[in-house]
Amino acid sequence: MSRQNYLVSKSIDVRGVSCPVNAVRAKQAIAALSDDELIEVIVDAGESLIRVVRSINDAGFKIITSHPLENAVAIVVSRVNTAGRPQ
Amino acid sequence: MSNSNPELAALGKVGMMRQTQPDYYVMRLKAVGGDLSSGQLARIAEVAERYGRGGVHLSTRQGVEIHYVRSQDLEPARIALAEAGVEMGACGPRVRSIVACPGSETCRLGVIDTKPIARELDARYFKQEMPSKFKLAVTGCSSNCTKANENDIGVRGAIEPLWEPASCTDCGLCVSFCPVSAIGRRDGEGSGGEFRYESDEESCINCSVCSSLCPSGAWVVGRKGYTVLIGGTMGRIPRFASVLKRIVESDEELYALIEASIRCYREHGLKKERFGHMIDRIGLENIKEEIIEQAELPRVEKY
Numbered sequence A: 001m002s003r004q005n006y007l008v009s010k011s012i013d014v015r016g017v018s019c020p021v022n023a024v025r026a027k028q029a030i031a032a033l034s035d036d037e038l039i040e041v042i043v044d045a046g047e048s049l050i051r052v053v054r055s056i057n058d059a060g061f062k063i064i065t066s067h068p069l070e071n072a073v074a075i076v077v078s079r080v081n082t083a084g085r086p087q
Numbered sequence B: 001m002s003n004s005n006p007e008l009a010a011l012g013k014v015g016m017m018r019q020t021q022p023d024y025y026v027m028r029l030k031a032v033g034g035d036l037s038s039g040q041l042a043r044i045a046e047v048a049e050r051y052g053r054g055g056v057h058l059s060t061r062q063g064v065e066i067h068y069v070r071s072q073d074l075e076p077a078r079i080a081l082a083e084a085g086v087e088m089g090a091c092g093p094r095v096r097s098i099v100a101c102p103g104s105e106t107c108r109l110g111v112i113d114t115k116p117i118a119r120e121l122d123a124r125y126f127k128q129e130m131p132s133k134f135k136l137a138v139t140g141c142s143s144n145c146t147k148a149n150e151n152d153i154g155v156r157g158a159i160e161p162l163w164e165p166a167s168c169t170d171c172g173l174c175v176s177f178c179p180v181s182a183i184g185r186r187d188g189e190g191s192g193g194e195f196r197y198e199s200d201e202e203s204c205i206n207c208s209v210c211s212s213l214c215p216s217g218a219w220v221v222g223r224k225g226y227t228v229l230i231g232g233t234m235g236r237i238p239r240f241a242s243v244l245k246r247i248v249e250s251d252e253e254l255y256a257l258i259e260a261s262i263r264c265y266r267e268h269g270l271k272k273e274r275f276g277h278m279i280d281r282i283g284l285e286n287i288k289e290e291i292i293e294q295a296e297l298p299r300v301e302k303y
């Protein structure tokens, strides 16, 4: 079974933006979504990815899927936490 | 520093060292896990002002040193510090101040509560005579802030991750965020095939990134405990510590392993030979076997 694809309507690239500004920008962009929209956040792999994912989780947004890029990762996020991450 | 002078060696025992400048001494103070109260800090400041030159030096092992104290002032300075509960540190071939990071008490990444362990190790071993200097460190997680693997014995918080298929949404993120690329995705056999995420036991550094970051809570803490490391040292001939045991789940086993390691070093270590260099001389596998065997024996209580 291969992983599903999702239709994203927006994209923000925070590669090269240092912590915590990358997370702040990503969260602002996610917060501006409507309930049925998905955004793709492109972030540097490594420590940046860990920080950005942590703050997206903490803010209660929902990461739907992800795709590895070269030295970076594209994560697909929705504003509403439908699947419900255990708190 | 010369240890041939018996008087200087005796001073070393109580945490005082002669300086380059004749008749000036360094007072090395103990701060288990780098903790001091504001009252203690105030007293240290007073003593530094009165008996030193009004300054302190912060050591790499979370200690405070007062420099430029004259020999006749050492005793009154020591008493003034002791009144505030500030004890002297250790120099020479002894167990040094126990170092610890803040751990789970205040650090969001902490897997273990480091300070009680540091205090227990301090109570058991501080200042005890050893073949050479002996350093212990406790660190709350694999971020390794207090550098457990640069110490003769290091204790590091560790988790063993467990993947729960029912919660996993197959987002693929864990493959990207695992700091050592230990996580992989496997397709199941057959057409309807189920996928699996696996962490490779060998390369996993037990860091808890997966169990704290999975957006669906599918990586959970399977087992939690202490990684015990032995034989680390920096200094003249650096050597990174070796893993004695990856996950130790009980405090009882932790202390038994530490006790057995210390006994092993006391038995086989040559004078001035660091624990790690002894391990290299005798062979890691032999030493590990001896320590683990000794730790499993029931302890005969002293009477």
Ligand code: SF4
Pocket (backbone or CB within 6 Å): B101, B102, B103, B104, B107, B108, B109, B110, B111, B139, B140, B141, B142, B143, B144, B145, B146
């Ligand atoms: S080692 Fe871990 S628990 Fe300790 S201070 Fe560093 S990040 Fe926090």
Ligand code: SF4
Pocket (backbone or CB within 6 Å): B163, B167, B168, B169, B170, B171, B172, B173, B174, B175, B197, B213, B214, B215, B216, B217, B218, B219
């Ligand atoms: S991060 Fe969690 S939900 Fe996503 S693939 Fe890994 S285990 Fe599954």
Ligand code: SF4
Pocket (backbone or CB within 6 Å): B159, B161, B177, B178, B179, B180, B181, B182, B183, B199, B200, B203, B204, B205, B206, B207, B208, B209, B210, B211
């Ligand atoms: S515990 Fe750390 S190293 Fe081990 S699989 Fe999880 S993220 Fe990777």
